[in-house]
Amino acid sequence: MTRPASAPIDPRPNLYGMSRVELESFLEAQGGPRYHGDQVFRWLYARRRFDPNAFTDLPKALRARLSRSARVDVPTISARVTAEDGTVKYGVSLPGGGTVETVFMVQRDRVTLCASSQVGCALMCGFCLTARMGLIRHLSAGEIVGQIALIQEDQRLGDRPFNIVFMGMGEPLHNYEGVIAAVRLLVDPAGFALAKRRITISTSGLAPAIERLAAEPVRPRLAVSLNATTDAVRDRIMPVNRKYKIARLLTACRQFARATGEKVTFEYVLLAGVNDTDADVLRLAKLLRANPAKLNLIPFNEVPGWLPYRAPERERVVAIRDQLLALGLPVSIRYSRGATARAACGQLAVLSETAAPSLPPSREVSQ
Numbered sequence: 001m002t003r004p005a006s007a008p009i010d011p012r013p014n015l016y017g018m019s020r021v022e023l024e025s026f027l028e029a030q031g032g033p034r035y036h037g038d039q040v041f042r043w044l045y046a047r048r049r050f051d052p053n054a055f056t057d058l059p060k061a062l063r064a065r066l067s068r069s070a071r072v073d074v075p076t077i078s079a080r081v082t083a084e085d086g087t088v089k090y091g092v093s094l095p096g097g098g099t100v101e102t103v104f105m106v107q108r109d110r111v112t113l114c115a116s117s118q119v120g121c122a123l124m125c126g127f128c129l130t131a132r133m134g135l136i137r138h139l140s141a142g143e144i145v146g147q148i149a150l151i152q153e154d155q156r157l158g159d160r161p162f163n164i165v166f167m168g169m170g171e172p173l174h175n176y177e178g179v180i181a182a183v184r185l186l187v188d189p190a191g192f193a194l195a196k197r198r199i200t201i202s203t204s205g206l207a208p209a210i211e212r213l214a215a216e217p218v219r220p221r222l223a224v225s226l227n228a229t230t231d232a233v234r235d236r237i238m239p240v241n242r243k244y245k246i247a248r249l250l251t252a253c254r255q256f257a258r259a260t261g262e263k264v265t266f267e268y269v270l271l272a273g274v275n276d277t278d279a280d281v282l283r284l285a286k287l288l289r290a291n292p293a294k295l296n297l298i299p300f301n302e303v304p305g306w307l308p309y310r311a312p313e314r315e316r317v318v319a320i321r322d323q324l325l326a327l328g329l330p331v332s333i334r335y336s337r338g339a340t341a342r343a344a345c346g347q348l349a350v351l352s353e354t355a356a357p358s359l360p361p362s363r364e365v366s367q
Helices: 020-029 035-045 060-069 129-133 141-154 172-187 207-214 231-237 246-260 278-289 314-326
Strands: 076-082 088-093 099-107 110-114 118-120 135-138 163-166 199-203 221-225 264-270 293-299 331-333
Touching (some): 076 141, 099 118, 110 141, 118 129, 314 331
Parallel strands (some): 199 221, 293 331
Antiparallel strands (some): 118 135
16 A cells, blocks of 8 residues: 655546446446456455455456556555554544644543545644645545545454544535545445444534535534634634534534434534533523533534634533533543644644745635
8 A cells, every 4th residue: 555655646547436326437447348347446446455356256457457457555654653542543644745643532432533635624623733734725535435444454444334524624514525435445344344324424513514414415414613602713723613613513513413304413613712611501501402402512622823712721621511411412432532642623724834824815615
């Protein structure tokens, strides 16, 4: 799975990331019957074989044509850091250029892979380190599922069940087409064969994309990063709120829940002195009681010198949870893993340690 870092861009189409239908069309164009596309699909995503000459159920002449006319270019591991709690953060080099970070976590017996969907991010949330990169580009479907394949192989997961959360670098619903194409590959029985309930997309609040997601035939679970109880505060810490206010976002979430019959998970990153007051607790309960939802409280993961916030004291976090439970809201505390490797929620970014830690200029995100 290695390739020279300085290798020139190969103009041949990349088979890795193509859907079953795309592979069928491509194989047909190469002079083979369409069913060979299904065979190649299995080699790529179920068997993880990337040399067309190894596709032994294809005729030799077709294998040779594939080797000449196409490539199978997959992401590669460029770095690996292990945190004190066993969480592993990977630097992943991408075929299309650039690097993202992907995280492997184990809590009790639960295995979770945290995948990235963009190099950088355009949404500029003030408590997220990825925002310091700005948006560089979207990932392709192959670059997204390639992260999963890499970690499966490196961690020797075999048939062990695992979950995927799109909570890494980037806003998944900003790269809507790439992420949904990746989800289809992940749940395909002839590919990764994951249950869709094991995949969660986390969004900062692109309301129209949430409504669009509700209509998808293959649909993962949804988590929404709320993080404030007033528009004034959310405008400041999450600029996406200037376009989609809290009321608009919650309307989209209710529509998602009605259309799908599924609960939405709301995430609330606790920032000391910003969104953790008693008044915030009361407003949060009022906002979410009307939604079929559950709430995760996430103490802020600090990055000194880069992000200007701090987490509330542990006693305050527990008190907020208890207040919300008393107000009838299903809530739990999610303490992030991997902080000592800068692999926790909000800490992923590919940055020079000497780079200026200011936010990039605002960029319009159309959805």
